[in-house]
Amino acid sequence: MMKAIINGRLIEDDSVVEGKVLLFDKKIINIADSVPEGVETIDAKGAYVSAGFIDLHIHGSGGADVMDATPEALETISDTLLQTGTTSFLATTMTMSTQAIDTALQNVKMHKEKVSGARILGVHLEGPFINPSRHGAQEITYIQRPNLDLIGGYMESIRMITLAPEVEGAEAFIRHLGEQYPHIILSVGHSDADYDQCKESFGWGVSHATHLFNAMKGYHHREPGIIGAVFESDVTCDIIPDLVHTHPSALELTYRLKKDKLILITDAMRAGCMKNGLYDLGGQRVVVKEGKAELEDGTLAGSVLRLNEGLRKMVAHTSMSLVEAVRSVTKIPARKLGISKGELRRGYDADIVIFDEDFSIISTIIAGELKYMR
Numbered sequence: 001m002m003k004a005i006i007n008g009r010l011i012e013d014d015s016v017v018e019g020k021v022l023l024f025d026k027k028i029i030n031i032a033d034s035v036p037e038g039v040e041t042i043d044a045k046g047a048y049v050s051a052g053f054i055d056l057h058i059h060g061s062g063g064a065d066v067m068d069a070t071p072e073a074l075e076t077i078s079d080t081l082l083q084t085g086t087t088s089f090l091a092t093t094m095t096m097s098t099q100a101i102d103t104a105l106q107n108v109k110m111h112k113e114k115v116s117g118a119r120i121l122g123v124h125l126e127g128p129f130i131n132p133s134r135h136g137a138q139e140i141t142y143i144q145r146p147n148l149d150l151i152g153g154y155m156e157s158i159r160m161i162t163l164a165p166e167v168e169g170a171e172a173f174i175r176h177l178g179e180q181y182p183h184i185i186l187s188v189g190h191s192d193a194d195y196d197q198c199k200e201s202f203g204w205g206v207s208h209a210t211h212l213f214n215a216m217k218g219y220h221h222r223e224p225g226i227i228g229a230v231f232e233s234d235v236t237c238d239i240i241p242d243l244v245h246t247h248p249s250a251l252e253l254t255y256r257l258k259k260d261k262l263i264l265i266t267d268a269m270r271a272g273c274m275k276n277g278l279y280d281l282g283g284q285r286v287v288v289k290e291g292k293a294e295l296e297d298g299t300l301a302g303s304v305l306r307l308n309e310g311l312r313k314m315v316a317h318t319s320m321s322l323v324e325a326v327r328s329v330t331k332i333p334a335r336k337l338g339i340s341k342g343e344l345r346r347g348y349d350a351d352i353v354i355f356d357e358d359f360s361i362i363s364t365i366i367a368g369e370l371k372y373m374r
Contacts, residue, residue: 008044052087052351061272078115094282095127122159130190146173164191165201178205269302
């Protein structure tokens with residue numbers, strides 16, 4: 001049944017449109033001047049209306065984690081994310097045992113279409129094909145060389161792989177995936193690659209960088225590293241705008257240099273949308289306190305960032321506009337994935353979020369159905 005959102009400030013074509021009506025059912029139908037007769041209306045009361053937010057990197061939320069490898073965990077994450085305006089996400093794995101990763105991949109493959117909240121677009125495989133020297137909160141004992149044996153049965157479910165291109169076997173692995181599975185985004189991350197190694201990997205098929213600045217060498221004027229290679233290339237990158245992983249100055253610099261190649265993510269773990277306390281990530285004990293998640297040795301262990309809060313912080317602490325911030329979690333990641341989401345465009349999925357001036361979520365709509373209301 002067709003519905004209409006009225007009195008909203010529509011974020012459409014990278015601008016804010018007022019005085020128009022958004023018509024939709026399961027798909028976006030049109031942006032019109034008036035409401036057709038007999039159509040159910042939703043009054044936005046002057047709030048912003050945009051395409052639903054997309055999180056390319058999230059491990060868990062609401063007390064559940066993708067590595068729990070149960071349908072209940074996926075449902076909990078899916079439902080919890082509605083309050084953040086997130087309407088779709090990549091279920092992100094961790095570096096754990098081969099069996100644990102296989103079970104998690106199997107669980108997503110079998111149940112990703114069955115969740116009732118935010119849609120699961122596929123898997124982001126973060127590790128185990130990373131560099132031990134940049135393992136961060138990933139369990140170092142389970143790191144492997146890049147190989148197809150672990151993931152061969154899940155190629156259609158996997159949409160993104162974070163890996164270290166400098167490790168043995170990475171070049172052949174990257175080239176093979178680029179040729180045979182072009183739907184998989186290959187991303188440099190948890191890597192000790194230098195500038196030249198990183199630039200070379202872009203020629204092999206790496207087209208993205210994971211949580212820029214974190215789990216990689218810092219920028220140095222004589223060795224720019226991954227950061228320098230990303231800044232001067234047209235690859236996309238993502239960043240965690242929680243003011244914990246990345247200083248506001250680094251956020252501002254990245255925004256200025258990357259613009260429409262910048263995607264905001266949360267990298268949230270199971271404590272997302274939860275209280276302070278003790279949790280775990282990849283089988284390791286995590287202490288969550290004052291907006292920060294750390295292993296017992298002080299290593300950052302993902303985040304507890306909500307995507308709408310990330311947008312608010314980015315707008316508050318950089319020169320990024322509200323429209324640009326929204327674009328970084330809608331249009332840009334959707335186009336990177338090659339999916340018909342992320343825009344209030346005719347024929348695109350009716351994943352819609354209504355939010356106020358400070359990005360507080362009022363309503364979340366998925367495939368035309370109201371799933372959350374404040």
